[in-house]
Amino acid sequence: MAVSPGDAEHLAAAVAAEFGVAEQTVIELLRDMLTPGITRPGWARARTAASGLLRRSLQRLIPGLRQRAAAAAEHAVTEAHRIGDRAARAELDEHHLPPGPDDLDTTPADRLIRALDEDFEPAYARILRQPQDVYRDVIARASAGVLEGQITRRQAAQRALDDFANRGVSGFVDSRGRNWELTAYIAMAVRTACGRAAVQAHADRLAAAGHQLVYVGAPGGSCPLCAPWEGKVLALAGPPGARDIRLPHATRALHTVTVHVAGSLMEARAVGFQHANCRHGISLYLPGVTELPTAPPGAYRYEDLQQQRYLERQVRRWKRRELAAMDNEGRAAARLRIRGYQAQLRELTRETGQRRKPEREQIDYAH
Ligand SMILES: [Zn+2]
Structure with a gap:
């Protein structure tokens, strides 16, 4: 049984959920702190005076979140490592081959757990900082909007709060310069670490059992990066460079084969x-x-998977807007958009046969 980085997806959801819950709390906190007295004079002054309360509420959020996130991350990576090991054992067992030593070295997994904890640090800093900036910004824009006499203060405040809800806690940029939502950023970091742990344990087990060659599967829906490797044989270790080697036939003792x-x-x-x-x-x-595989006809297309990710992002965006809404009208409008994007997702997955990923359509990613 092969193991791919994508197999770790469900493990990432539990960790991202911790941050998703915190983000929802922040949006609701802002909404509830901005709404009181919004139609009365003196609103801006009273709300500005209350900003210390917002800061303390945010500060109280962080220690618990940090503790739960670290525990969830450790569990996810450890489990991914175990999944990879188990998959390799099952593969060896299938061919009636011995599994090698009892325990694998867990140093790679420990290193991945520590690196993940560091990846989370920018998220804590932003959850603490950004809502305070947004709070000040909403008050300023609501006051300015009303002075111009075009809209009510509530409308102006709602617009400013919606701008925040559209993105959620943001500002996460990866090494390729792409922007990520908070939960997507966390899930990406955890998926990457879990994927590495699983794939590493799998390869380490095969090597520990004395094997040196593996082949790459061909699931279809190839990302451009991996297409060249589909159905190819790779060496677990050893010098780089493609080469032909003569090896003893795995079952017929007197034959050799060129690989x-x-x-x-x-x-x-x-x-x-x-x-x-x-x-x-x-x-x-x-x-x-081993017979090398080729991609099945009609396999998913990369563009279709990208389109699914886009629609999932829109669903999450409008779910945040629903939370930020200060009145029923706003909530109803947001729900309508959510249903619209979900209908598109149903259509897309039905047409392409792609699996729908409900956890990716949640803003708390699992709850
Ligand atoms: Zn790939």
């Missing part, structure tokens, strides 16, 4: 193979026995 090796696993990864969310797994390659 074309496309490169080493490390080499493939260095150029993007098994990136985050990748659905390409590796499996044990047995010379003379």
Whole structure:
């Protein structure tokens, strides 16, 4: 049974959910702190005076969140490592091969857990800081909007709060310069770490059992980065560079077979193979026995998967808008948009046969 980075997706959802709940709390906190007395004179002054209360509420949120997130992250990565090991054992067992030593080295998993905790730090800083800026901004814009006499103060405040709800806690930029929502950023970081832990444990188990070759699966819906590696043989370790090697036939003792090796696993990864969310797994390659796969016809297209991610982002955006709404009209309008995007998702998944991912349509990612 092959293991791919994408297999760790469900583990990431539990960690992202902790941050999603915090983000919802923040939106509701802002809404509830901005609404009182909004039609009365002196609103701006009274709300500004209450900003210390907002700061203290946000500060109280962080320690518990940090503790729950760290525990959830440790659980997720440890579980991913176990999944990878178990998958490799099952594969060896299928071929009636011994599994090697009892325990695998868990140092790679421990390192991934520590790195994840560091990845979370910018999120805590922003959850603390950004809502305070938004609060001040809403008060300022609501006051200015009313002075111009075009709209009511409530409308002006709602617009400013909606701008925040559209993005949620934001400002997360990855190494490729792309912007992420808070929960998507956390989920991406955890998926990446879990994917690495699972894939590493799987490869480590096969190597510990004395094997040196694996092959790359061909699930279809290839991302451009992985397409060149589909159905190819890779060396678990060893020098880089494609080469032909003669190896003993796995079951017929007197025969040898020539195997074309496309490169080493490390080499493939260095150029993007098994990136985050990748659905390409590796499996044990047995010379003379294993038949290399090719992508099935009608497999998902990359663009369709991207379109699904876009629609999921819109659903999450309008769910935040629903929370930010200061009145029933705003809530009803947001719900209408949510249903519209969900209908598009139903249509898309029905047409393409892609699996719908309900956890990606939640702003708290799991609850
Ligand atoms: Zn891939």
